[in-house]
Amino acid sequence: MIKPLEGVTVVEFAGLGPAPFCGMLLAQMGARVICIGREGAPPPAGPLARGREYIALDLKRGEHVARALDLVASADALIEGLRPGVMERLGLGPQVCRARRAPLVYGRMTGWGQNGPLAHTAGHDINYIAISGALHAVGLAGGDPVVPLNLVGDFGGGGMLLAFGVVAAILRARATGEGCVVDAAMTDGAAMLMSMMYGFYAAGHWQDERGVNLLDGGAPFYRTYRCADNRWIAVGCIEPQFYTAFMKGIGAEDLLELPQREKAHWPRVQERIARTIATRTRDEWAERFAGSDACVTPVLSLGEAPLHAHNTARGTFVEADGAWAPQCAPRFVRYAQASGEVDKAT
Incomplete structure (x- = not known):
C-alpha cells in the first residue's frame, strides 16, 4: 500500500469541519497526525477523526502549552482552525512555533482569512461562499440560491485546499529549510473553485443568473x-x-x-x-x-451509494461499526499495477 506522506508528522489542534477534514486527508495519505484536544472534552469522533493520535491538554496552563510546543518542535506541520489571534493568545502563534522549528509549516484554516475587513467576524460556509459568487450561481432559473451543502466552502475550498497548501509548503521547506504560514481562507478557496465560471463569464459564455447556462441546469442535456x-x-x-x-x-x-x-x-x-x-x-x-x-x-441516496456496483468494485466506501464512510482518495497505484486490477486499499 502506497502512503505518500509516510514520515511526515503533523500536529493538529482539534476543531470543527474543514481543519479536521484536512487532518483526515493527511492521515489517510500516511502522515502521523497528533491531534491536541481540550482537556475534559471527549475525543473527536466520526469519519473526520480517523487516523489520529490524540492527546488532551489544557492550553491555559503553561506546562501544557510547553508540551504542545515540544510536539511542534518535532513536526513537519501544524494545522489549526481557530479565529485569527486565538493561537497567538495561547502562546502558540507562528513566531513562537517557528522559533522551536524553522522548517515548520503553519497551516491556518479560517473562513475569511487572517486579514481583511471580515477577518474577525463570525461566519459559516454559506457566508463564505456567498461573497465568492458561488452561492449566487447555484439554483434553478428564477429561483432562490440553493445551498450546496457545505461542500464548496468548508471542504472543497477549505480543508482540501489547506491540505494541498500544507503539502506544497512541506516540499518547499524540505528543499529550502524554511517553513511558512499557509493562510487558507474559505472565501479565497470558494472563489478559486469558480475559476472556470469566471472565465466563461469574462468571455461572454456565461450569464450572471441561475439556471440558464451550460453547467447549472439550464441546458436540457x-x-x-x-x-x-x-x-x-x-x-x-x-x-x-x-x-x-x-x-x-x-x-x-x-x-x-x-x-x-x-x-x-x-x-x-x-x-x-x-x-x-x-x-x-x-x-x-x-x-x-x-x-x-x-x-x-x-441519482442515489446516501443509503444507496455505498451499494452501487461501481462503488463496491472500487471499494469507494468502507463499513465500520455498522456505518458507511468514504475511503481515502485519490488512489496511489504502483506502475506494475497500473494496467491491471487496482488493490482497493491503495
Whole structure:
C-alpha cells in the first residue's frame, strides 16, 4: 500500500469541519497526525477523526502549552482552525512555533482569512461562499440560491485546499529549510473553485443568473429529471455523440434536428425529455442506459451509494461499526499495477 506522506508528522489542534477534514486527508495519505484536544472534552469522533493520535491538554496552563510546543518542535506541520489571534493568545502563534522549528509549516484554516475587513467576524460556509459568487450561481432559473451543502466552502475550498497548501509548503521547506504560514481562507478557496465560471463569464459564455447556462441546469442535456417513481436520473450528455445516444435512447431522435447548443430550443427540448423520463422508473432508465455512452446515471441516496456496483468494485466506501464512510482518495497505484486490477486499499 502506497502512503505518500509516510514520515511526515503533523500536529493538529482539534476543531470543527474543514481543519479536521484536512487532518483526515493527511492521515489517510500516511502522515502521523497528533491531534491536541481540550482537556475534559471527549475525543473527536466520526469519519473526520480517523487516523489520529490524540492527546488532551489544557492550553491555559503553561506546562501544557510547553508540551504542545515540544510536539511542534518535532513536526513537519501544524494545522489549526481557530479565529485569527486565538493561537497567538495561547502562546502558540507562528513566531513562537517557528522559533522551536524553522522548517515548520503553519497551516491556518479560517473562513475569511487572517486579514481583511471580515477577518474577525463570525461566519459559516454559506457566508463564505456567498461573497465568492458561488452561492449566487447555484439554483434553478428564477429561483432562490440553493445551498450546496457545505461542500464548496468548508471542504472543497477549505480543508482540501489547506491540505494541498500544507503539502506544497512541506516540499518547499524540505528543499529550502524554511517553513511558512499557509493562510487558507474559505472565501479565497470558494472563489478559486469558480475559476472556470469566471472565465466563461469574462468571455461572454456565461450569464450572471441561475439556471440558464451550460453547467447549472439550464441546458436540457445537463440536468436532473424526475422519473415515474419520484426518484431522479442525472443526464450529462454534453458532447454531440453522447447527446445523440441519449436522444435515441429515449426515442426522441426527431429533436436531433434542432441545434443542441441553441438556447432558444432548450425549453422545448427540456419539456419533451421531462415528459418522456416521467414514464419510467429511475432504475428502469438506469437499466436502459447501462453500458451506453449517453451519460445517464441514477441519482442515489446516501443509503444507496455505498451499494452501487461501481462503488463496491472500487471499494469507494468502507463499513465500520455498522456505518458507511468514504475511503481515502485519490488512489496511489504502483506502475506494475497500473494496467491491471487496482488493490482497493491503495
